Amino acid sequence: MALEIIGGARSNFVRTVRMVAEEKGVPYEHISAMPHSDEVKAINPFGQIPVMRHDGLEIPESHAIATYIDTAFDGPALVPMEPKEAAAVNRWVSAVNTGVDQMLMRKYVVEYAFHKDEDGNVVRDVIDQTVKRLPKMFAMLDGAVAGGYLGGDSFTMADCFLMPILAAVQNFPEGKENLETSTNLSAYFAKLSERPSFTKTAA
Ligand SMILES: N[C@@H](CCC(=O)N[C@@H](CS)C(=O)NCC(=O)O)C(=O)O
Numbered sequence: 001m002a003l004e005i006i007g008g009a010r011s012n013f014v015r016t017v018r019m020v021a022e023e024k025g026v027p028y029e030h031i032s033a034m035p036h037s038d039e040v041k042a043i044n045p046f047g048q049i050p051v052m053r054h055d056g057l058e059i060p061e062s063h064a065i066a067t068y069i070d071t072a073f074d075g076p077a078l079v080p081m082e083p084k085e086a087a088a089v090n091r092w093v094s095a096v097n098t099g100v101d102q103m104l105m106r107k108y109v110v111e112y113a114f115h116k117d118e119d120g121n122v123v124r125d126v127i128d129q130t131v132k133r134l135p136k137m138f139a140m141l142d143g144a145v146a147g148g149y150l151g152g153d154s155f156t157m158a159d160c161f162l163m164p165i166l167a168a169v170q171n172f173p174e175g176k177e178n179l180e181t182s183t184n185l186s187a188y189f190a191k192l193s194e195r196p197s198f199t200k201t202a203a
Helices: 012-024 060-070 083-114 127-142 156-168 173-180 183-192
Strands: 003-006 029-032 051-054 057-060
Touching: 003 012, 012 029, 012 060, 012 156, 029 083, 051 060, 057 060, 057 183, 060 083, 060 156, 083 127, 083 156, 083 173, 127 173, 156 173, 156 183, 173 183
Parallel strands: 003 029
Antiparallel strands: 003 051, 051 057
């Protein structure tokens, strides 16, 4: 059975696992589904996307899915085999999957996109708190990509986690401004935006 990646295309985590499949050259079917839909809850009791089906295996969680695709198929390894090199990639996968996603997606992008008052205006309480913390986050990320890629000098799974978040954040004014003034990060974003894995997975 073909690999099936399930979840709406606008989700940063769905885009991450699709990027992993594209980078590996693994054919897959993308099936759009909303969080908490029956199809998603059948695989993830938390109702979050993405979820994946392949060859009798059904799993949730973007990191588990990305690791499965990276290790079960041929193609360039997105996490090195050597333990110390793998740790240097995995620390960034974890950091982006937790702290970076929480701030930039949950407390900024998602607030802009979905938190509206009854007249349809964006409710800014959480956004305004987050905006104060953006310069520190962007400075940290700017330093982390100084070698050309996240945490290093070659493309890895960590980049598949970060790029969809940057793509979403720069759609909103403060995110765009912070990205533009982060020299390393804006060069990184421009360079990696040209990868087919990124262009093919745009929502
Ligand atoms: N830890 C999960 C987080 C996934 C996640 O937050 N997905 C979002 C969409 S980007 C979602 O399903 N949100 C709905 C919800 O949390 O109820 C993973 O890495 O897959």
